[in-house]
Amino acid sequence: MTHKTLALGAAVVAVLALPALGDTFGPADVQKWTAEQDAVVKQGRALWTDGKLGTNGVACAQCHPNAANTHPETYPKFQKQLGKVSQLWEMVNWCIRNPLEGQSLAADDPKMTAILSYVTYERRGVKLEPGKH
C-alpha cells in the first residue's frame, strides 16, 4: 500500500516535470514552427521564380508576379477545363507541364508543398471562398 502510493506519487511528479502536456505549447515552440513554415515559403518563392522548375527557362512568376491570379482561396473548385472539381496542385501541374514544358510533381512532393505554401502565403488574409469563379 505504502509502496504503491509512493510509486503513484513519483509518477505524478514525473509527469508534471515534463516540459509540456500533449496539447500545450509555448512561444518557443511557435517560434520554431513558424521558422519551419517561413523556410518552406521561402523555398516556394525560390521555385516560383526559378526557370529550372520546367525545361524551357520559363518561371511561374513570369505570368504570376507575387503569385497573383492563382486564387488559392477558391480551391477546390469546379475547373471547367478539367470538367471536375479540382485542387490547386492540379492547376500548378498544368502550368508546369504546359507553359514551363516540364514534368508534373507528385501532390505530396516537398517542392509542391513549398509552392503551395508560397502561393497561399501571398494570399494571406483573404477569406476562403471555395468554388468561386
Place this chain on the structure above:
Amino acid sequence: MTPDDLKRRDFLKASSGLLGASVLPVSLVELAGATPAESFTFAYISDSHIQHVKGAQFVRNWDRGLMRAVAECNLMNPRPDFVMFGGDLAQLALPQELDHGAQLLSGLKGPVRMVMGEHDYYADDGAYWSKLFGPQWYSFDHKGVHFVVLNSILTDKAWYDRWPDGKARMAEMAGLDNPNGSPFQVGAEQRAWLKKDLANVSKDTPIVVFSHSPLQKIFKNWNFWTDDAELVQDILKPFKKVNVLYGHVHQIQYNQIGNISFNSVMATAWPWPYPQSYAQAPSLLPKLTVPINRADPFFERDATGWQYIDVASGRVAAHYLLPENPVRTVAFDAKKNQPVDLQYQDEKSRTLPQNHY
C-alpha cells in the same frame, strides 16, 4: 465626336486560310467627317519577350504570340501607315533574342518603329538593341501629328552601381515582382531633349508619345510606374491634344490626366494580373479602366494580343485584337473628355470575367 459618330468599315481581309474566319473579320472604327489628311491608322505590337532556351531553341509560346501578331497585322486592309513595336522584344536582352525577334518582325509589311523596353536594355545598356534599331529616343511627324518616342525604363545611378555588370542588372530587373528592382524614369537628359523637341511644335498640334512604362503612377511593386511621370506630364501640359501609349503592363489600361489621354497596349507573350489581384499592396489602377477578361490558362494566347490605333483629329482610338475574344475598342470621347470603352464602359454591360480578384 462621340462614339456614336463612329462608323464601321471592313478592315481585315477575312480570306486568310492561314488564320481562319474565327479570328477574323475585324472592323475598323473611323471617325466620320474627319478629312483623310487628319485620319490614319497605325498598328501596335508590344511585349513579345522572345526568350532563348538553348542552341537554336526559343520559348515556343512567346514565339507564337509574335508570329501570330505579325501575320494578322499583315492582313490589315487598308494597310496601316506604319507599325510600332512597344518594347520588350527580348526577355534578357541577349543578342540571340534580339536577333530572333528582329527576324520575326522583319516579316511585317511596311515601316516599323521601335520603343525600348527594360528587357531589351539592361544586359548592355541597350547597345545591341541600338545597333539593330537605332536611337533610343526620337521624334517624327506624320499627317499633322507629332510623334515622340521615349526610353522610359532608365533608372537611377545608385541602383545601377549596386550591381557588378549588365548580366546581374538584367537578372534583377527581369523579375517584375523582384524587390531588388528599381523604379523606372525618363531622366533629366531626355526631359531636356523633350522640351527642346517640343519647343517649335504648335500647341494645337496633336502629340502622340510612346513609352514602354506608363508615364503615370499605377503600381510601384510591379513597376507599373515611372518615377518622373509628373515632370514629363508637365512638359506635355501646354499642348491641347496629347495621347500617351505605353506597353509593359500586359493588360488593357486607360486613363485621363488633365489634357493627356493614356492607353496601354497588350503583350503578345502573356497577360499580367491586374494590381488589385495582389492582396498585400494597394493599387492606383485608374478608375476609368474596365479590365480585360481574366485569362483562361488552358488557352495560351488568351488575354494576349495586338492592336491597331486610329488617329482622327489628333485623338486616339485603340482597338485591341484579342484571340477568341471580341475586339475591345477604347476611343476618346470629346463630350466626356476622356477615353471610353465603346462596349463595356457602363457597369451594367460588363462581363463576369472582368471582375479581377
